[in-house]
Ligand SMILES: Cc1ncc(C[n+]2csc(CCOP(=O)(O)OP(=O)(O)O)c2C)c(N)n1
């Protein structure tokens with residue numbers, strides 16, 4: 001585990017009012033329930049393709065995306081993209097339908113889990129290519145810079161993705177082009193079964209920022225407030241023309257690399273993270289402790305989200321599958 005995982009306590013001076021705190025909790029809860037339900041549903045064999053779950057990492061997507069708007073800010077995600085999509089306001093029912101391969105899905109059932117995209121929300125897409133997001137974000141950030149609308153582009157990638165040439169090249173481009181970009185390295189300790197402690201040369205992803213002349217910070221990814229604060233500074237810097245930032249977020253994924261992974265490469269760290277570090281539990285303890293929110297308000301969100309996820313699965317299961325004729329739509333050229 002990285003040092004960030006040993007950090008305890010929750011940062012305080014967050015400047016978020018009650019509705020913003022409720023929004024943050026709703027987003028984290030929605031991601032958690034969406035993923036835990038997918039874990040169950042995938043086991044039934046009814047979901048086609050591969051699924052990589054984001055449960056455990058909710059504070060990262062939520063803390064970063066709380067600073068983004070749908071109109072001008074864009075995000076490029078990874079193969080583990082459901083949390084990023086939800087935090088970027090992609091419709092949850094359309095996401096579920098997409099994962100089930102249905103025509104009512106965000107991409108009409110043709111993308112599935114690893115290709116959920118919604119340009120109307122600035123969601124450039126989940127991405128099956130490790131290291132595929134950072135170059136896209138350089139292009140999007142350059143477009144925002146040329147437009148001069150204050151838009152910011154954010155790339156999420158993993159510890160494995162941090163070692164890809166595409167990512168390192170993108171950090172360099174963002175630096176020399178002085179782009180309004182934020183690079184968020186979600187270090188969950190593994191790339192498939194390969195430990196980050198072994199694969200990340202130099203030991204710190206954030207430290208690489210210095211080589212590219214940009215700020216680099218490491219934050220505790222179980223602490224929504226810590227992520228929110230670091231991302232706030234980075235987004236503000238980017239909007240103000242101050243260039244890119246690299247944020248390394250330390251966290252743990254609660255499930256295997258993909259559904260079906262036997263996880264022979266790790267022992268009790270998930271149990272420990274769930275018991276001692278869980279971002280939802282820590283958030284609840286923090287905001288009820290200060291009296292900013294009540295347990296009742298949070299419980300109400302829990303039931304609201306449970307209903308949403310139940311409906312999303314029920315609707316996805318009965319939605320139509322694409323037909324042969326649909327093969328010729330949503331492609332770059334028209335065959336008709
Ligand atoms: C270019 C490329 N190489 C290899 C793979 C196979 N692959 C899929 S996920 C993954 C590990 C990614 O690890 P990390 O970036 O840490 O993300 P995490 O799965 O931990 O969220 C690999 C090697 C791929 N999809 N794309």
Ligand SMILES: [Mg+2]
Nearest residue numbers: 158159190191
């Ligand atoms: Mg990883």
